[in-house]
Amino acid sequence: MERGLAEAGKLLQGLRSSFQSGDVASCQQHLGQLKIRMTQFPALPPLFQKTPTQKEELSLGREVLEYAVLLTVKKEDEAGFERQFLQLKPYYVDTRNSIPPSSREQLITGLNLLRLLVQNRISEFHTELELIPSAQHSSPFIRYAIELEQSLMEGAYQKVLNSRTNLPDQSYAFFVNLLLDTVRDEIAGCSEKAYDFLSLAEAKKMMLLKTDQEVADFAGMRDWDIKNGSIYFRKINEEAISKDIPSHQLITQTLGYARELERIV
Amino acid sequence: MAREVEMADAEKDAAPSATAPATAATVQPEDPEKAALADLTGAVSLIERSVEQKEPRFVTRALRQTAAAKKKITPKVLRNFAHTFPKQLEVGSVLTQALQSEPSSTQADGVPSTKDSVLPEVEIYGYLVGLVFFIDQKKIDVAKTVANLAIKRIQTYNRRTLDSIAARVYFYFSLAYERSNELNTIRATLLGLHRTATLRHDEIGQETLLNLLLRNYLHYNLYEQAEKLRAKTQRPETSSNQQLSRYLYYQGRIQAIQLEYTDAKECLLQALRKAPQSAKGFRIACTKWATIVRLLLGEIPERTTFIQPGLREALKPYFELTNAVRIGNLELFHDAAEKYGAVFQTDKTSNLIVRLRHNVIRTGLRRINLSYSRISLKDVGLKLGLEGTVEDIESIVTKAIRDGGIDATVDHAKGFVQSKETGDIYSTVEPQSAFHSRISFCLNTHNEAVKAMRYPPGSHKGDLETEEKRRERQQQEQDLAKQLAEDDEDEF
Structure with a gap:
């Protein structure tokens, strides 16, 4: 030992x-x-x-x-x-x-x-x-x-x-x-x-990217639009939310209620 | 640590009120020592009766009587009590020897027992009385020896009638080691006992030991081990309320540390509801943790939580903390955290309070967002009392927006935050889903109620009984209900 x-x-x-x-x-x-x-x-x-x-x-x-x-x-x-x-x-x-x-x-x-x-x-x-x-x-x-x-x-x-x-x-x-x-x-x-939009230079600084090309690549990956030297972030179809009726969900819920009511009555 | 102690104290305080009139009536009040001894021997005969009739209720009552008599026990009483055990058994000599160090001890005047043997339940009960006495007298070393011997004896028996007494012994065994700060040394013993209890379907033992083990781990902040044990152990279905509330409290603490705040809140509030009014220490500890968890969830506990009679003083630090979070003032928050740092340290909540800082900022931001439609980032920083550059504040604000804390947009070039107009909520699916959750709650309640009302088939046939029998049965039921009500009150 x-x-x-x-x-x-x-x-x-x-x-x-x-x-x-x-x-x-x-x-x-x-x-x-x-x-x-x-x-x-x-x-x-x-x-x-x-x-x-x-x-x-x-x-x-x-x-x-x-x-x-x-x-x-x-x-x-x-x-x-x-x-x-x-x-x-x-x-x-x-x-x-x-x-x-x-x-x-x-x-x-x-x-x-x-x-x-x-x-x-x-x-x-x-x-x-x-x-x-x-x-x-x-x-x-x-x-x-x-x-x-x-x-x-x-x-x-x-x-x-x-x-x-x-x-x-x-x-x-x-x-x-x-x-x-x-x-x-x-x-x-x-x-x-x-943000609604951000200038390219700012975005580069903020996200610690080195060249404009990198910013462009990164933006492409995230599906952002680049116009007039600024990045425009797409607002994820906010409008649509209210107009789309979630029909499938509604049907299941209503059927569920019907079934439950059946049991009660 | 203080909690368990106070619970034990509460047990002491609560018990006499229920049993005192009964004992006072049967025993002459002239000699308290004699009365105490009579209480103990009374408890012994109750235990014997319980074993004979296979009726665990009497053991509970015996234990309750012991708790009531606890304060009256003196070395002399214990010595006399030890003498009632037959010579062949170790318990008598152990207690007598342990009393050697007592200066005030006099020779026992009782007649030594002539019995050859006693029931194992009674033997273990003897150890229990000694153990409780020595812990109360703060003779921890002696208590530890007695506890070890008791555990050794328990391990040689396998009787279900022994379970509830053994569970008490386990509890005091752990308490003795906790007082001497050596909890980690008994972990292996507890684990072994828990395994045995599980194999033998000793339910009260399982529950008690699981709680003791959790307590043991949490004492050393070993949250990981505690959670692993908890997740892998099956708890027996029929559980005593007080063990359940302890368990829920430990579970809540583990989940709070592991950031599962919603579950933690549920557990802690449930524990609080199940705990009896008399267990003050436990309720304070529970309320403290529940407060922090609710704050971390972004809820503000009601003011009445902090002004409950008896709890007010102890909860003051948490009240001030809550106030700071409610207002969203970082400065106030830091003041409170610093002022009561030592309290939070002993409550083991200081790390959670560090996490609260984030919530304070969020609440502050929300207030600003509601009151200004447009404000510069610099002013946001000033209002919140945030240190750091404009970039820092900007990224904090953007994160709050992303997490849904506030509804706004940031204009980077001009450096301000613009609040969004609140849209028409009735144009979204929001009301519908809220309505849905309420409907399903109602339907659930209805179903549960129906389930609870269902009788097993054929149960009405047994009802055909004579008038006389029915009267007898009703009488019995009434007695039982009374007993149960008493048990429920005093078991803590």
């Missing part, structure tokens, strides 16, 4: 240095070996056995998985991130009383919150948020995610876009850039409803 721990510690050293130097392949290799080692430690979740080296085992396991999570961000692998994070989560939730907190905890939970935002899993976002002690809400990493969610809900999209310039950590860039597409769609959806 002791020896296994020492060897794993050595491997972790290797992982640290290759992570620092940004060597993804070597990180991957170290990780693979470490994970095999970790299967032999009985103090790790889900067993949580109280071995004499429990603390060392837990901190080692946690650090390995933290690197695994950060590595997936480097590789821009969303699904992998979710997998690794779920493995790491029990360490954060269940070992709070047995080992001192990790310095990377807030960074990584913040990243996870951001991932849930990008994937538009808002209810899970809030469930995760409840798990974070309120003392940590003021940490820049968590704060960032909370504020981002608020701006998204309110519709303050400019704030979302501006937040790209003051990232709390470089690793956040990956997810925030993914948000860009979501935000553009949102802005487009809102503009359709709120």
Whole structure:
């Protein structure tokens, strides 16, 4: 057991240095070996056995998985991130009383919150948020995610876009850039409803498109008309609503009433 | 945490009013200790009778009597009570040993029991009395040992007549661990017990344990696990009202966190309706959550919600919050949120309140939209107290338009919001669909009523009975109704 721990510690050293130097392949290799080692430690979740080296085992396991999570961000692998994070989560939730907190905890939970935002899993976002002690809400990493969610809900999209310039950590860039597409769609959806028309230059600025051609393509995709340098949003046949009689619906409803009345009388 | 406690307190307060006259009549008031002991032994004989006649009603009454006698129990009473158990059983010695630390303890003056055995129900009841006593005395460590031993004994029995007593033991077991802040250590035990209860069709045990487990998870904010457990567990049909209202409260909380506000509101209001008047703590907690959820749905709770007698003080923070949302004033909202931050923190609602900000903005926008036919974006920002650039405000307004919050158009080049004239609603299908939903509601009510009135076939034949028998039956029914009414009142 002791020896296994020492060897794993050595491997972790290797992982640290290759992570620092940004060597993804070597990180991957170290990780693979470490994970095999970790299967032999009985103090790790889900067993949580109280071995004499429990603390060392837990901190080692946690650090390995933290690197695994950060590595997936480097590789821009969303699904992998979710997998690794779920493995790491029990360490954060269940070992709070047995080992001192990790310095990377807030960074990584913040990243996870951001991932849930990008994937538009808002209810899970809030469930995760409840798990974070309120003392940590003021940490820049968590704060960032909370504020981002608020701006998204309110519709303050400019704030979302501006937040790209003051990232709390470089690793956040990956997810925030993914948000860009979501935000553009949102802005487009809102503009359709709120404006009668919009000049091309304004639209380009608002939707963060680079060239006029891109604007034209985007407008084509959304079925907008471009006339005299402005985009005209088609009001989705508002007039028609009152004139169309929903005959099918009316028939089913009336038949339903007839049937029910039959039963009463 | 406070809620369960207050519920237990309410139980204490409510019970004496119903049973006190009865006990006072039978027992001489001269020695309260003797009276308490008499209450306990009375409860024991009730339990014995219940097991003999297979009539669970008596157990309920026994438990109610215990609740009434709870305040009168002293170490001496408990010691004497412990002596009534046969020597072979652990329960007597456990209680006596647990009392060793009591400074005021005197030697028991009762005659040691000569019986060889007692019913398992009575044995567990002995543990229960001890457990309740130690929790009341704030001797949590002792209570925990007693609880553990009791659970161990319960696990060796498989008797349906034991269920309701066992359920009480589970409840106090969990309460003891909650007081010492070690709830997470008993999760596995509770899960095991719940499994056993389900397999044995122990309905009251299932309900109680499910609620305890939900409470356990929610105590640590483990909403995900709680929801998974809740969704995958089948609740027994016949349920006691108080367990049901607890369950609904927990369910409402989970759904509120997961943004299913409509369902959450339904659950919380239902829980509130089912909770008895005396469970004040529970009703306060429920009202708090219901208020927030309704605000998040864009509804404004009536003023009467906050001025109910007894709840007024506790609900003040929520009242101010509601006021801020109603007016749509961000500044007022932030003030209230900050002023009562600590309260919201302990109520675990602070994250929900952060979400409310969005609603405040919406209400404010709606008011502006109604009162101005045209207003510049800059003024909108000023009126709402929104910080940020004109672009921010513009996108907030456009999002509100898209979500159907307000009916307006934005002129980007000139920077103003133009409200739309409200069109003729009778030219749309809107009235028709509103009418339809009302009609289907009425038809539904009618159908339900018809269903409820239906009698099983052939049921009238049994009615042919002699005059004498009928009188007897009526008498019995009256007794039963009276009993049930009492039970309903006091069970909490």
